[in-house]
Amino acid sequence: MSAADLPAKSKGIRDTSLDDASLHRWLTSTWETKRGIIGALSAVDHKVIARRYLITAFVFLCLGGLNAVTMRLQLSGPERGLIGPDLYNQLFAVHGMTMMFLFAVPIVQATGIYLVPLMVGTRNIAFPRLNAFSYWIYLSGGLFLWVSFLLDMGPDIGWFAYVPLSGPEFSPGKRADVWAQTITYTEVSSLAVAVATIVTIFKQRAPGMSLNRMPLYVWAMLVTSFVVVFAMPAVMIASTFLILDRLVGTQIFNPAEGGDALLFQHLFWFFGHPEVYIIFLPATGMVSAIIVTFARRPAFGYLALVLSVIAVGILSFGLWVHHMFATGIAKVGASFFTASSMLIAIPNGLQIFCWVATLWGGRPKIGTPLLFVLGFFFIFVAGGLTGVMLASVPLDLQVHDTYFVVAHFHYVLIGGSVFPLMGAAYYWYPKLTGRMMSERMGRWHFWLAFIGFNAAFFPMHILGLWGMPRRVYTYPVDLGWGNINLFITGGALVLFFSFVLFTINLVWSARRGEPAGDNPWDAGTLEWATSSPPPSYNFARIPVVTHLEPLWAARAELPVAAGLRVDARELVISTVAEGHPDIREKSAAPSIWPLFAAIAVGATFLWSIFTPWAVVWGAPPIAIALIGWFWPKGEPEDE
Amino acid sequence: MKATGLHRAAALLPMIPLSGCTGIQSALDPKGPAASELAWLIWFFTGLCSLIWLAVMIVLIWGLSKRRGDRAEPLDIDEAGDRKATRVVTGAVAATVLMMIVLSLLSYFSNRTIAAIGGQNPVTIKLTGHQWWWEVRYESDQPRRTLTTANEIHIPAGEPVRVVLSSTDVIHSFWVPALHGKKDLIPGFDNELTLKADKPGVYRGQCAEFCGAQHAHMALMVVAEPREAFDGWYNAQLSNARQPETDEQRAGHDLFMNRPCIMCHKIQGTKAAANTGPDLTHLAGRQTIAAGTLHMSRGNLAAWIADPQSVKPGARMPTMNLSGDELNAVVAYLEHLK
Numbered sequence: 009m010s011a012a013d014l015p016a017k018s019k020g021i022r023d024t025s026l027d028d029a030s031l032h033r034w035l036t037s038t039w040e041t042k043r044g045i046i047g048a049l050s051a052v053d054h055k056v057i058a059r060r061y062l063i064t065a066f067v068f069l070c071l072g073g074l075n076a077v078t079m080r081l082q083l084s085g086p087e088r089g090l091i092g093p094d095l096y097n098q099l100f101a102v103h104g105m106t107m108m109f110l111f112a113v114p115i116v117q118a119t120g121i122y123l124v125p126l127m128v129g130t131r132n133i134a135f136p137r138l139n140a141f142s143y144w145i146y147l148s149g150g151l152f153l154w155v156s157f158l159l160d161m162g163p164d165i166g167w168f169a170y171v172p173l174s175g176p177e178f179s180p181g182k183r184a185d186v187w188a189q190t191i192t193y194t195e196v197s198s199l200a201v202a203v204a205t206i207v208t209i210f211k212q213r214a215p216g217m218s219l220n221r222m223p224l225y226v227w228a229m230l231v232t233s234f235v236v237v238f239a240m241p242a243v244m245i246a247s248t249f250l251i252l253d254r255l256v257g258t259q260i261f262n263p264a265e266g267g268d269a270l271l272f273q274h275l276f277w278f279f280g281h282p283e284v285y286i287i288f289l290p291a292t293g294m295v296s297a298i299i300v301t302f303a304r305r306p307a308f309g310y311l312a313l314v315l316s317v318i319a320v321g322i323l324s325f326g327l328w329v330h331h332m333f334a335t336g337i338a339k340v341g342a343s344f345f346t347a348s349s350m351l352i353a354i355p356n357g358l359q360i361f362c363w364v365a366t367l368w369g370g371r372p373k374i375g376t377p378l379l380f381v382l383g384f385f386f387i388f389v390a391g392g393l394t395g396v397m398l399a400s401v402p403l404d405l406q407v408h409d410t411y412f413v414v415a416h417f418h419y420v421l422i423g424g425s426v427f428p429l430m431g432a433a434y435y436w437y438p439k440l441t442g443r444m445m446s447e448r449m450g451r452w453h454f455w456l457a458f459i460g461f462n463a464a465f466f467p468m469h470i471l472g473l474w475g476m477p478r479r480v481y482t483y484p485v486d487l488g489w490g491n492i493n494l495f496i497t498g499g500a501l502v503l504f505f506s507f508v509l510f511t512i513n514l515v516w517s518a519r520r521g522e523p524a525g526d527n528p529w530d531a532g533t534l535e536w537a538t539s540s541p542p543p544s545y546n547f548a549r550i551p552v553v554t555h556l557e558p559l560w561a562a563r564a565e566l567p568v569a570a571g572l573r574v575d576a577r578e579l580v581i582s583t584v585a586e587g588h589p590d591i592r593e594k595s596a597a598p599s600i601w602p603l604f605a606a607i608a609v610g611a612t613f614l615w616s617i618f619t620p621w622a623v624v625w626g627a628p629p630i631a632i633a634l635i636g637w638f639w640p641k642g643e644p645e646d647e
Numbered sequence: 648m649k650a651t652g653l654h655r656a657a658a659l660l661p662m663i664p665l666s667g668c669t670g671i672q673s674a675l676d677p678k679g680p681a682a683s684e685l686a687w688l689i690w691f692f693t694g695l696c697s698l699i700w701l702a703v704m705i706v707l708i709w710g711l712s713k714r715r716g717d718r719a720e721p722l723d724i725d726e727a728g729d730r731k732a733t734r735v736v737t738g739a740v741a742a743t744v745l746m747m748i749v750l751s752l753l754s755y756f757s758n759r760t761i762a763a764i765g766g767q768n769p770v771t772i773k774l775t776g777h778q779w780w781w782e783v784r785y786e787s788d789q790p791r792r793t794l795t796t797a798n799e800i801h802i803p804a805g806e807p808v809r810v811v812l813s814s815t816d817v818i819h820s821f822w823v824p825a826l827h828g829k830k831d832l833i834p835g836f837d838n839e840l841t842l843k844a845d846k847p848g849v850y851r852g853q854c855a856e857f858c859g860a861q862h863a864h865m866a867l868m869v870v871a872e873p874r875e876a877f878d879g880w881y882n883a884q885l886s887n888a889r890q891p892e893t894d895e896q897r898a899g900h901d902l903f904m905n906r907p908c909i910m911c912h913k914i915q916g917t918k919a920a921a922n923t924g925p926d927l928t929h930l931a932g933r934q935t936i937a938a939g940t941l942h943m944s945r946g947n948l949a950a951w952i953a954d955p956q957s958v959k960p961g962a963r964m965p966t967m968n969l970s971g972d973e974l975n976a977v978v979a980y981l982e983h984l985k
Binding site: 304309347351354 | 670700710715720733735747755854863939
C-alpha cells in the first residue's frame, strides 16, 4: 500500500492509525445521514440527493409519457373529438416542458450527482448544501407546473412560449406565467448543480487523477456543466422579460411599443440549442463508459473523444439560428448558420467513429446495457443525419415545424439520450442498489422500446414531408394522414408499454435481483472500487490514481492515500490539471436550512406570478434562511 | 396523383394503405419551381444520408460479429490494430468534412436558385395573418383595383407572384408545400416570398407556426389558373356583392345587417363594412369555410353559423342564437354571394 503525501498538522483522529473496522465505525458516524424526518430533510449526501432526483425525474418521465399517449390517442384518426384544442395545447406544452425541464436535464444531472464524486474518488459533491437546495427547488418547480396543469392552468403556448402569443394581450390568465416561473425554478436548480459539478471535478479528484486520467463520463459532465452555466441565463432572461411584460407592463417584446418579438426567439434558442447538448453530452459519457466496459478495452481515441466533447460544447452555441430560418433571416446570416450547423456533425461523427473503433478493437460481450447503446447508434445516427438535413436553409423551410422535425428531435433525444440512459440504468443499477437488474426483462424492454420507438417516430418523417404541421390537435380527413397516424399511435403504445416493463424490472430487481458485488461488470473506473451500494463516505481510504482505468491497471490492490481526519468531514482538494493533493478541506455538514431557503425562494417565485411585490416581501425570509445556512458553528475553518 | 418514390416505399409498410392521399399539401409532390428545387434537394440529402447511415451500421455490426481470440486482460491492446483503426477513423472524419462542405454549398446554391425566382411587375399580394384566418389583399397602383378577400389566393399559373407577409396579432407562418417553403408572418415587420405555380391547380397551405387555440384550423387554398381565368376572377371579385333575389335571401340580408354579424364582417356594396373578420363579399365563391375548416356547402355553412364554437372551439366568431328560419335565411343569403 503506498500512501501519497497529504499535509498533516492537525490534532484530530486520522485514518492512518486505524484498522479497517474502527475506520468504518468512525467514518460512518461522521458521514452518515441522520435517521428520522429531520435527518432526511437535512441530508446532504450526494447519493441520497441523487436518488431523490432520479426517482422524481422518473416520475416526471412517466407523467410526460402519459401526456404523449393522450395526444397520440387524439391524433390516431382525423377529426377525432377525444380532447379539444384547449386541453391538447396544454398537453403538448406540458409534455415538452416536463420532458425537457423536469426529466431530461434533471436526470442527466442527477446521474452526475451520483456518479461524479464516486468516479473522481471523493467523499461528497462540492457545495453539498447547495446541491440539496437545488433538489428542493427542482421539486417545487415540478409540482408548480403539474399542480397548475391539474388545475387547468397549464401553459398552452408550447415549451417555447413565443411572444406575442405568450404576451399579456394574447395569453390572458396565468398560464403563460406558469411557463415563465417553471423555467425560473428549474434553471436555478440546474445552475446550482452545474456549479457543484464543475468544482467537484476541478478540485476534488483523487490524488493522481490528472485531467488526462479523467473518465470520459466525467469529461462529458464537466463540459455539460459549463454549457449549463452559459446557456441557462439566456432563457432566464427571456422568461423574466416575459413575466415583466406581463406583470409590470414593460414592453420589451411588444412591437407596437418599439419592442421586438424576435428578440425572444433569439434568447430562447441561444439557450434552446445548447439545451439539446446538455441532454446529449452526458449520454455520450454514458455510452463511452458502457462501451469501454463491454468491449473490454480502454476507449479508442481518448483524446479525440475528449476534444470532440469540448468542441460540441462550444459549437452548440453557434447554431441557434437554424431554429429560426423561417423568420426571414438575411441570406448571408442564414448561410453562416447552415455551415455552422453542419460543422457540429464533424465532432459528433468523430465520436461515433471512435466508439465503433473501440468495439472493433475490443472483445465485446452483449448485455442489456450494450444493447441499449447499439440501439443508440441505430437511432441517433439517423437522427443526426436528419439534423444535417435541417441545417440546410432551403430544405429546412419545407420541413420546419412539421412532423419531420418531431421525428428528428425524438430520434436525437430519445435515441441520443434516453437509450443511453436506459443502458446506464442497467449498468449502474447494481452500484445504486447492490443487485443486478433482470437481464431477461431487460432484453424484452430493449426490443419493445426499440420497435415501439421506430414504429412511432419513423413514419413521422413521411408525415412531415406530406405536409402535416406540428402542434395541431386535429387534421382533416381528405389529406390522407389518418392511417399513418393510427400506425404511429400503435407504436407509441408499444413504447409506453416498454417503460411499464422497465418500471416492473426496477421494482422487482430491487428485492429479487441477484446480488451484484462491488464490480459486477469488471469495469475499470473508480465507482466500482467501493461496495454496492457505496457507504455514506464512499471510500474508506481515498484511492490514488495511476491510470485512466485504475481498476484494470491495479488488479491486486488499489493504492490509497492516507492522512484524512475521520472525526470531521474532510476531503482531499487537489490541483486542477495534475490532480496533486493540495489541501484538506471540510465538507459542509447536514443542515435543514437549504430546505428553508428553498421554501422561501419557491414561495417567492410562486407568489411573483400574482404581484411584483412578492419579490420585496419574499426577500427577508430568503435572507434569514441564507443567514441560517451560512451561520458559523465556531469550528476552526480550514487547517 | 403521381405516386412518388417515398409514397410507394411507405405503402410497403404494413397497415399503411395510402388510399385518399391527394398530395395537395405534400412537399414531395411539387407543383412550382421553388418546391421542385426543394424536392430534389430533399431526395438528394435523403439518399446521401441513408447511404452514410447504412455504412455506419454495416461497420458496426461487422465489428461486433468479428471472431476474436480468448478473453485477455483489457489493457492488452492490439497496437497494430489500433494504428489501422486510426487511419480508418481519420479517413472517415475527412469524408465527413468533405460531405459537410458539399452539402453546405449545395444548399447555398439551392437557396440562390429559389431567391432568383421572380419577374417584372408581378401580381402583389399582401397576406396578413389573423387568429385564425388569412386576410388576402391584392395591391394595385389604382386604388379601385385593390381587392380584399380571405383564406383563398388566386394566382395566374406560370407567373411569379409577390407575397408580402405580415401579422397584426401573433406570429403565423405561410406554407404551401407544393409551391414553396415556409415564411413567418411576424408583427412588426414584413417578410416576402415569390410564389409560382407551374400549372393550374389547387394547392392547400396551412399555418405552420403555433398561433393559439385554433392553429390546427388555419388553412388556405391557392388556386392557380390560366391568366384569362385569373383576370376574370379578379374582375368579378372587384364588383359589389350580389343583391338578394328571393324573399328568403332578403330576410337573410336584413338579419345580417341587424345582427352582430355586421360588427366584424364586410360585404361590399352593403352597409356591412367592418374588417375584424373575413370579407364576405364573394364568400360562396370560395372552396372552404372558416379558413379551411369545412368545405363550402349549404349544410356546412349552416353548421358553422349555427354553432361556430363547436366546429372551431376558441374561434373569434360568437354563437348568434338564430331560430331555425333565421338561420336558413342567413345561409340562403350568404350562399347567394358568389
